[in-house]
Amino acid sequence: MASWLFACLLTLVTVVVLPVPGVRAEVFTALVHMEGLVSLEKELLGGLESYLELERQRLGRVEQFADRVRLALTSASQDPSTHLSDPVNAYQLVNRFTNGWATLHDHVYEDNAQGLMANISYYNFRFPDTEDFTGAVTAILRLQDTYRLSPSLITSGKLGTTTTLPMTSEESFQLAMDVYDSKDYRYARDWMKETLRLLDEEGHSSTVDLSDVYDHLSFAEYKLGNLKRAAHYTRLMLQNDPTHARAQRNVAYFEELIRTEPEKYINQDDERGEEGEGETAESRESMTQYERYQSLCRGPWPLVSLAH
Known part of the structure; x- marks a missing residue:
């Protein structure tokens, strides 16, 4: 029963997605072309994962700098004069402004997306519309x-x-x-x-x-x-x-x-009513061919019973 029902389902879906001849969507009705999209998405995912790793590294450097600033301010806020009387603390404070914050600016505006976007643009002509x-x-x-x-x-x-x-x-x-x-x-x-x-x-x-x-x-x-x-x-x-x-x-x-x-x-x-509700021999007589097809596909076995 299940195999018959799913054969009917498969036929329905095939009928649904059949396009008008000459329309560009036709290429996506063929299973082989849909499988091609799966391969394409796998390749695009590889580029996306590389981008995410570069972004994690970039954000890690930004977070590391923020941790250093938090630690220094925690110490300095208790007694700024005593804190800055230590030449190491004074050096670190000046260094953060002359080098650290400037480097942070570069990290924030670092563009790791160029390769990813180029990859997407290159394959864009293969995307469904x-x-x-x-x-x-x-x-x-x-x-x-x-x-x-x-x-x-x-x-x-x-x-x-x-x-x-x-x-x-x-x-x-x-x-x-x-x-x-x-x-x-x-x-x-x-x-x-x-x-x-x-x-x-x-x-x-x-x-x-x-x-x-x-x-x-x-x-x-x-x-x-x-x-x-x-x-x-x-x-x-x-x-x-x-x-x-x-x-x-x-x-x-x-x-x-x-x-x-x-x-x-x-x-x-x-x-929409419950499945099969109101369908009698008399009502089926007045159905269109497609409505009878739908009723046949439903049969006595609701599709939901096959859900895992």
């Missing part, structure tokens, strides 16, 4: 639609039997932004909410701006007709950034719409 990224996003969304998967299952790295790295909040946010820009607000809403969940897990280690997530999530809910939720996320945005002028205006706008036109903004939320 934004069209390839959109194709990869589309593959995930089709997979999500066909198997009725929650974003959290996809980001967990436990989908199926293949070892997958869990997605970060940055990756989730980038996916959410791609579908947001294409005006697919239901998917944007789902993936923005998943980004919030990942941000809670990651704490302060993420580079994603929380206000940015609330802002886009609020607008997505507004476009879906969910004004109470739109107002809720805008208030959370204001809690995070009380000076945000547009958020202040939006809260007042949403509340006014809710008060004056409640019948127009009934909650339109249509979160």
